[in-house]
Amino acid sequence: MTHSSPAPTRAELLGSAVTALEQLTRVVSDFPSAGVVFRDITPVLADPGGLMAVTQALSVAVTQPFDLVAGLDARGFLLGAAVAVHTGCGVLAIRKAGKLAGAVIGKDYSLEYGTGRLELHPDDVPAGARVLVVDDVLATGGTAAAACSLLIQAGARIAGVAVVMELVDLGGRARVEAATDAPVVAICAL
Numbered sequence: 121m122t123h124s125s126p127a128p129t130r131a132e133l134l135g136s137a138v139t140a141l142e143q144l145t146r147v148v149s150d151f152p153s154a155g156v157v158f159r160d161i162t163p164v165l166a167d168p169g170g171l172m173a174v175t176q177a178l179s180v181a182v183t184q185p186f187d188l189v190a191g192l193d194a195r196g197f198l199l200g201a202a203v204a205v206h207t208g209c210g211v212l213a214i215r216k217a218g219k220l221a222g223a224v225i226g227k228d229y230s231l232e233y234g235t236g237r238l239e240l241h242p243d244d245v246p247a248g249a250r251v252l253v254v255d256d257v258l259a260t261g262g263t264a265a266a267a268c269s270l271l272i273q274a275g276a277r278i279a280g281v282a283v284v285m286e287l288v289d290l291g292g293r294a295r296v297e298a299a300t301d302a303p304v305v306a307i308c309a310l
């Protein structure tokens with residue numbers, strides 16, 4: 121008779137990701153502009169255990185069911201695709217302006233170190249789809265709030281917003297919560 125170990129709990133999956141993030145995140149001062157402390161998770165993603173831990177944690181961070189994952193340009197693409205494969209969903213690319221071909225809807229936003237515009241192909245969103253929005257960092261919340269607004273405009277329902285890291289002092293959570301009633305969950309809050 122074989123004995124398999126029980127599946128890890130949600131708390132264990134979140135804890136493993138926090139450990140990987142603490143060990144592997146690169147912190148860079150004054151990037152991309154003076155005064156910004158940049159939290160770079162690319163070393164976490166380059167590590168097989170780190171990538172798996174963060175993917176598993178993002179996949180269970182929001183407990184509401186979802187049918188589709190949306191990854192936010194550009195680091196959110198890596199995470200969104202990983203979560204989509206892990207959970208058996210498709211993935212939407214919410215891209216910076218001028219990159220998506222064909223009919224798009226767009227929204228201007230501001231973030232910690234500038235301004236931008238996000239775009240989405242509304243035809244890729246099935247009516248009423250429950251979408252999990254995935255990104256690496258929640259800072260001022262401008263990016264995630266704009267993404268939620270676009271998805272809602274396209275006919276989706278937001279299942280939740282899952283991010284790897286929340287920079288709490290920048291107050292982004294309130295901005296996202298103004299755009300959606302869905303839960304906003306960060307694996308780690310700094």
Ligand SMILES: O=P(O)(O)OC[C@H]1O[C@H](OP(=O)(O)OP(=O)(O)O)[C@H](O)[C@@H]1O
Pocket residue numbers: 192193194195196230231232233255256257258259260261262263264292
């Ligand atoms: O909460 P906010 O203040 O909006 O900031 C968070 C956003 O900032 C970063 O993206 P960035 O625009 O630097 O793009 P990148 O992923 O292409 O580096 C990060 O990946 C988030 O998407």
Ligand SMILES: Nc1ncnc2[nH]cnc12
Pocket residue numbers: 156157158159160231232233257259260287
């Ligand atoms: N401080 C920061 N580090 C990494 N990504 C960010 N996006 C916005 N602010 C950021």
